[in-house]
Amino acid sequence: xxxxxxxxxxxxxxxTYQTREYPVDEDDLSGQHVAEVLQEAPERIFKTLVCAxxxxxxxxxxxxxxxxLDLKKCARAAGVKxxxxxxxxxxxxxxGYIRGGCSPVGMKKPFPTCxxxxxxxFDSVYLSAGQRGLQMLVDPxxxxxxxxxxxxxxxx
Numbered sequence: 001x002x003x004x005x006x007x008x009x010x011x012x013x014x015x016t017y018q019t020r021e022y023p024v025d026e027d028d029l030s031g032q033h034v035a036e037v038l039q040e041a042p043e044r045i046f047k048t049l050v051c052a053x054x055x056x057x058x059x060x061x062x063x064x065x066x067x068x069l070d071l072k073k074c075a076r077a078a079g080v081k082x083x084x085x086x087x088x089x090x091x092x093x094x095x096g097y098i099r100g101g102c103s104p105v106g107m108k109k110p111f112p113t114c115x116x117x118x119x120x121x122f123d124s125v126y127l128s129a130g131q132r133g134l135q136m137l138v139d140p141x142x143x144x145x146x147x148x149x150x151x152x153x154x155x156x
Contacts, residue, residue: 004103004106004129004130004131004134005096005103005105005106005107005130006103006105006106006128006129006130006136007019007106007129007130007136008106009105009106010105010136010138010146013146015138015139015142015143015146016138016139017136017137017138018124018136018137019129019134019135019136019137020038020126020134020135020136020137021133021134021135022034022037022038022133022134022135023037023133024100024132024133030065031045031046031047031064031065031066032065032066034065034126034135035065035066038126038135040126042064042065042066043064043066043118043121044064044122044125044126045064045065045125045126045127045135046062046063046064046065046115046116046119046125046126046127047062047063047064047065047102047128048060048061048062048102048103048104048127048128049061049062049063049069049085049102050085050086050091050094050095050102050111051069051071051074051078051083051084051085051086052083052084052086053075053078053080053081053082053083054080054081054082055080057080057112058086058094058111058112059074059078059080059083059111059112059113059114060104060107060111060112060113060114060149061074061113061114061115061116061154062104062113062114062115062116062119062127063115063116063154063155064116064118064155067116067155067156068155068156069085069154069155069156070153070154070155070156071083071084071085073152073153073154073155074114074152074154076152077114077150077152077153077154078112078114094107094108095107095108096108097128097130098132100128100132101128101130101131101132101133101134102128102130103127103128103129103130103136104127104143104147104149105127105130105143105146105147106130110147110148112149113144113147113148113149113150114149114150114151114152114154115140115143115144115149115150115151115152115154116151116152116153116154116155117151117152117153117154119140119151120140120141120151122140123139124137124138124139124140125137125138125140127143
């Protein structure tokens with residue numbers, strides 16, 4: 001396994017994690033598919049979404065794969081008037097990651113990060129490790145501490 005930027009960053013920070021590889025289905029990049037392949041509850045697998053605010057700032061939100069982002073709650077959590085999802089074509093240049101492989105760790109530059117409050121119910125949660133087909137299992141409290149992030153209610 002090649003180390004991704006996300007895993008190298010966690011190594012440098014001394015954050016322990018485990019990885020799980022899975023076969024990628026290019027026709028189904030959904031988090032639900034990942035949950036099924038890994039045989040894990042979808043509530044424990046988090047997707048990473050990037051939004052822009054009204055001033056051009058960017059924010060990262062991590063929510064369970066079976067949930068939908070509530071943009072009003074996200075704006076409130078980010079302390080801005082409104083946020084909207086960035087266009088897919090902006091993801092790679094902005095973060096260094098592609099759809100289905102976006103991690104909140106190891107982006108080109110750090111962005112304010114919020115994780116849905118339900119992550120605190122678990123000792124560890126899955127997030128993309130920075131490439132399709134690779135998930136990292138990490139303590140959400142330790143991760144948010146490292147990212148200087150916060151927990152909030154982010155879903156509909």
